[in-house]
Amino acid sequence: MKDDAEHNATVVGELAAKVAKPLTTSALTPDYRREMIRVFAKRAVLAAVR
Amino acid sequence: MATCATWRPVGTNAGRPFSGDTPPALLCLSAEIEIVGPKGFRRVPLKDFYTNDGVVRMKLEKNEMLTRIFLPESMSGWQGAYLKLRIRGSIDYPLAGVAVAIKKNGVVQDAQAAITGVNPAPHLIPNVADALRGSR
DSSP states (O other): OHHHHHHHHHHHHHHHHHHOOOOSSSSSOHHHHHHHHHHHHHHHHHHHHO | OOOOOOOOOOOOGGGOOOOOSHHHHHHHTTOEEEEEETTEEEEEEGGGTBOSOSSSOBSOOTTOEEEEEEOOGGGTTOEEEEEEEOSSSSSOOOSEEEEEEEEEESEEEEEEEEEESSSSSOEEOTTHHHHHTTOO
16 A cells, blocks of 8 residues: 555656746756655655544 | 755746645645735635646735634544755755655544645645555
């Protein structure tokens, strides 16, 4: 079941990264911030589920 | 989260990302807001309040103000998490943030997620419930 939760959280991370359109007028690069959206979405799902 | 930052030149208002912490969590909880103005009260879903425009961010007239936030009773018992990227460890705006809310009774029955700090408005992520339903 842990693998199942990990997989589903990864899917949400990918969904979130697709929606993220980081603008350039902010600190850090858009690519980095989009990647952090993907990572944080996965972590947030796992934190919320557990 | 600690990180090294390189500031890029700040452009016009049209290009500024939305930088609020609370709205993504409220979006996950299907919040509605009450707005008061000369014409009286109106109540709108929070998801319809933002324009995704960096200049005119909200559907709020100059002579209106937000007075109340409503959370549906059906969201009682949902659990959630919010994570954000920021430069300073203390109070700071999000450079990227994600809120997740889940209804769970042994397994996930329903879920929502929203992002902030990247686009001109906070956004709900589509299809999150389908991805998580049944997870333990």
